[in-house]
């Protein structure tokens with residue numbers, strides 16, 4: 351009987367590679383799926399447009415804002431529907447406000463994610479260079495945007511991973527899990543959260559099945 355083992359064989363903030371030995375493939379696949387669809391990140395999901403004289407529609411601007419990965423401090427925020435504020439607007443535990451106020455004066459201007467001002471100093475776009483819109487001279491863009499926690503299950507914009515794959519290892523009983531981050535979380539944070547999700551699902555399943563009663567002579 352060979353004993354199961356797991357080792358991290360590569361680690362950087364953007365990428366983590368884990369080797370599993372003698373562990374059923376479906377367990378490793380579960381981790382991969384949970385990493386993609388159930389590890390929450392913050393993403394802009396509500397935009398109050400105050401001024402938009404660009405050629406881009408408000409909805410298109412909002413869509414683009416949703417795709418900007420935001421650095422997410424794990425465990426600090428709660429999902430909007432689980433927050434005790436019970437407010438549609440949200441509170442400091444379930445949403446972060448980011449504002450932008452930009453104008454092209456005499457020249458065409460590319461507005462980038464670096465111009466977003468966050469009310470929370472830790473929650474910021476992972477890069478300052480993501481283009482949002484091009485403004486022609488005298489055009490303005492001004493809005494308030496609300497970022498909230500969500501998961502890839504709800505919308506792809508909340509996925510923390512830019513890649514998540516399971517590969518065969520060198521030996522027969524070896525499998526490799528590769529997780530790459532879009533920057534909202536570190537690759538390690540994604541892995542840890544996936545493992546916690548899997549453990550809590552297994553625990554719930556155990557509770558349900560332990561209450562299973564098999565009737566006699568049904």
Ligand SMILES: [Zn+2]
Pocket residue numbers: 433434435436437440441442443444445
């Ligand atoms: Zn709240």
